Amino acid sequence: MDIKGDDKRMRPTLYLALETTGADPQRDEVLEIGVLDQEGRVLLDSLVCPVQHRHWIGAQAIHGIRPADVQDAPWLDDLRPRLIELLTDADVVVIDAAFERDFLRVELEQAAAVHGAMDAFAEIHGTPSTPQGGYCRKPLQIAAAHVGFAWPGITHRTIHNAQAIRAIWHWLQQQDSHRASSAMADTPVLSPPLQDT
Template sequence: MLDFPDQLGSSATRVRWGYSRVTVWVMALFLDTETTGFSPGAGDTIVEVAIVDGLGLPIIDTLVDPRRHIPWRATDVHGITDDMVRGKPTLDKLLPQIREIIAGEEVVIYNAAFDKPFFPDRLRQASKVSCAMVRFADTLGGRWRKLEVAAQHVGHRWTGDAHRALADALACRTVWQWLDGQGKRRR
């Protein structure tokens, strides 16, 4: 149990203070998105975002209103429909919260080269953005693999559907922790 200083009056402040104390032991945050397509330059945008901490606890897990139609090809991959995102927050509304969460933290993404361009500031508030896909390929001496393949290789147990942001962020966390263990075994 955390000991809260007396000057922290509201429960929200106590939770924020307690969370910041816990993050001292957490080495990274894990982020995943689902999108309307592959090209933010062509107008594709985020329809779901999740960030989990190093303990696997969700910090943010929300659908995002892209303010445009979700093409059937994208829905076929992640299952997110126009009806599901209607009335959800837009990315513009979520960005301040996302920036606050990642500020000064290492953010790990599976295929960071894909996700980063969907954020207007490319996650600059993070102290570092790392790509689990590149690290996984480098560690195994092979080519880039899909998250599902890497997750299976490291024994990840899915708690949701692949290609949903929370499930994928948790899988990325498992892969990253396995990679950290590989480095310790080589020393």
């Protein structure tokens, strides 16, 4: 999770969430995008009209976005220049880095780094997934509740999900700081060697 490099403090951190017609990036499409800045200000909050899909019954049951909701929304191609402008050279925090990269490959290629908040959370609170390593991720709602995030509206709308991601990421950074402080406190202070007189 730690960002390496001397310029990490110079890069903006953004929080991005998506809703889609399904989980297959080869077939499904983006329906909604939300982006927040480090202070939680809304930079982008837009529904997206899919090009191919007219119905997404399974996904609609989860996020509640109906075909009628997006029929007059911009296409992803219309939003792409704004997304690229926002994401270029930024550290972008998302729910699942692989998932968002698959749906926004062109846009997220411009980012300095893409971090999966739920992968980072799983390293602390996940259960081991295999004997070889790795952790099972918790759902966003469980992680958000753990860090004390109060949902401002319905879940599974992108701007609220982005707010939850931001809260989780800030909590993870605090955990890193606490671990670093504890490690420093546990490090013995060595006295300089005595000099012969």
